[in-house]
Amino acid sequence: MTQLQLPAGMEIIGEIKPGFASILTPEALALIAKLTRTFEPRRQELLAARTARAARMDAGERPDFLPETAHIRAGDWKIAPIPKALECRRVEITGPVERKMVINALNSGADSYMTDFEDSNTPNWDNQVTGQLNMRDAVRKTISMEQNGKSYKLNETTATLVVRPRGWHLDEKHVLVDGRRISGGVFDFALFMVHNAKEQLARGAGPYFYLPKLESHLEARLWNDIFVMTQNELGLPQGTIKATVLIETILAAFEMDEILYELREHSSGLNAGRWDYIFSCIKKFKNDKDFCLADRAKVTMTAPFMRAYALLLLKTCHKRNAPAIGGMAALIPIKNDPEKNDIAMGGVRTDKARDATDGYDGGWVAHPGLVDLAMGEFKKVLGDKLNQIDKQRPDINVSAADLLNFQPETPITEAGLRYNINVGIHYLGAWLAGNGCVPIHNLMEDAATAEISRSQVWQWIRSTKGVLDDGRKVTDAMVRAMIPEELAKVKALVGDGATYDRAATIFEEMSTSDNFAEFLTLPLYEEI
Ligand SMILES: CC(=O)SCCNC(=O)CCNC(=O)[C@H](O)C(C)(C)COP(=O)(O)OP(=O)(O)OC[C@H]1O[C@@H](n2cnc3c(N)ncnc32)[C@H](O)[C@@H]1OP(=O)(O)O
Ligand SMILES: O=CC(=O)O
Ligand SMILES: [Mg+2]
Numbered sequence: 444m445t446q447l448q449l450p451a452g453m454e455i456i457g458e459i460k461p462g463f464a465s466i467l468t469p470e471a472l473a474l475i476a477k478l479t480r481t482f483e484p485r486r487q488e489l490l491a492a493r494t495a496r497a498a499r500m501d502a503g504e505r506p507d508f509l510p511e512t513a514h515i516r517a518g519d520w521k522i523a524p525i526p527k528a529l530e531c532r533r534v535e536i537t538g539p540v541e542r543k544m545v546i547n548a549l550n551s552g553a554d555s556y557m558t559d560f561e562d563s564n565t566p567n568w569d570n571q572v573t574g575q576l577n578m579r580d581a582v583r584k585t586i587s588m589e590q591n592g593k594s595y596k597l598n599e600t601t602a603t604l605v606v607r608p609r610g611w612h613l614d615e616k617h618v619l620v621d622g623r624r625i626s627g628g629v630f631d632f633a634l635f636m637v638h639n640a641k642e643q644l645a646r647g648a649g650p651y652f653y654l655p656k657l658e659s660h661l662e663a664r665l666w667n668d669i670f671v672m673t674q675n676e677l678g679l680p681q682g683t684i685k686a687t688v689l690i691e692t693i694l695a696a697f698e699m700d701e702i703l704y705e706l707r708e709h710s711s712g713l714n715a716g717r718w719d720y721i722f723s724c725i726k727k728f729k730n731d732k733d734f735c736l737a738d739r740a741k742v743t744m745t746a747p748f749m750r751a752y753a754l755l756l757l758k759t760c761h762k763r764n765a766p767a768i769g770g771m772a773a774l775i776p777i778k779n780d781p782e783k784n785d786i787a788m789g790g791v792r793t794d795k796a797r798d799a800t801d802g803y804d805g806g807w808v809a810h811p812g813l814v815d816l817a818m819g820e821f822k823k824v825l826g827d828k829l830n831q832i833d834k835q836r837p838d839i840n841v842s843a844a845d846l847l848n849f850q851p852e853t854p855i856t857e858a859g860l861r862y863n864i865n866v867g868i869h870y871l872g873a874w875l876a877g878n879g880c881v882p883i884h885n886l887m888e889d890a891a892t893a894e895i896s897r898s899q900v901w902q903w904i905r906s907t908k909g910v911l912d913d914g915r916k917v918t919d920a921m922v923r924a925m926i927p928e929e930l931a932k933v934k935a936l937v938g939d940g941a942t943y944d945r946a947a948t949i950f951e952e953m954s955t956s957d958n959f960a961e962f963l964t965l966p967l968y969e970e971i
Pocket of ligand 2: 562689691715716717718719770771891
């Protein structure tokens, strides 16, 4: 095995495959050790604060805008100017940090590309380090590959690269500092910075990030402090790093101004991460027996609580001169069925048209086949403008009650319940096999969408409103009976992989156990 030069107190227990040493360099590991020793206690405190808040919500506490930060919401401040490379983000394509996908996404014609170490990626050791190798080659424009007789390399003009490291809840278990696992997000961030920040600046862009799953402005402050230290360590001017925060938890929706304020020297706006947002609403209200959301397919961006959140995000961003980026329609092109494909494309078109008309500066797509369509919808509204940050929306008034208006509650159907079980098993099985993003029933499924499926099942069993439209209460026994049937359907589709049996077992434990797993990826991570 290749020997690495490790800083004192660091152990690496992941296999060092060919090329990995060129990523796990002494400089990179030293930065990881320094950031970990300085900030890991705060990450742990913030995770403990999440747990304490969740317990208070389980006991009935409801979120509201914070009285102690009213002066920030009322203040007349703006974020620092946005760099040129991030001024125009009408269409952002996203995808796992897999080599071919990286090339295809950068070449897709989108304005920017969010490469993903998070929702769409199984964070096994190989994916994380190979992803960094892909990034290094992508930034230097040397990334290439051959597959099925096809050559892949980058076009002259490519999308602006943005990187999503893992959220605060995820550890990197293959790296220990002083005997403890480190933060997955710090690992992803620090490696990317050491290898690419200066090269990106030399090429006219910079190190740009998406920050996932924040629950409070204090969590944004932690990222900001990490940025400041990293810029100092690498000799970069303060304010070089730019980060867009995903507002994808119900608690963060109450702290959008505060999150922008914490990151104001490093902010590149907010994104409406709709799928984790829905999951977060279910999770945070899981003990409320009166809380219940309808079949997953019915919970759309026009649901009252989703509309309120999307509009508040837009208004908040533009007031602070910050880009507002829309989320992901999970629809993808459907091969070999033109009629269904037309419906799916119509769905994406409607979604992007709504965001553009509201005033959003851009939105996400899951697939290169959606870039032109989404671009068309934004161009219809923006014309030649790079963005519409100047579009202020003082007419939008969103209250706490609007954000908490969880409708629709019905219908819940057997088909919807079976869909959730089916998608849950299929996704978990793929994830365990190393693929964190899969097309299922013609939709993009990743960790966030799968979380909705598994949390709905758990919650429907426990909510008094978890009743099917034919009058049957959703129960533990009903779900247990459906699991083998849905597993058989999944296997008929994907083959007999052992990970699907394991996935069904885990799904059953997760949906029927009284303990609600905070994230499905936490128990799953212990399996890989
Ligand atoms: C909730 C959230 O967090 S959203 C953000 C996270 N989720 C994502 O980023 C979704 C990313 N999307 C994907 O992973 C894929 O599009 C899937 C899994 C949904 C569908 O994948 P596939 O079934 O393989 O798509 P399909 O067969 O149509 O792909 C056609 C081509 O497009 C490429 N492609 C598909 N999606 C992407 C993408 N997002 N980025 C780059 N290339 C892509 C494929 O690699 C393939 O390339 P090839 O023709 O050179 O072989
Ligand atoms: O990360 C995006 C989401 O919708 O979740
Ligand atoms: Mg998400």
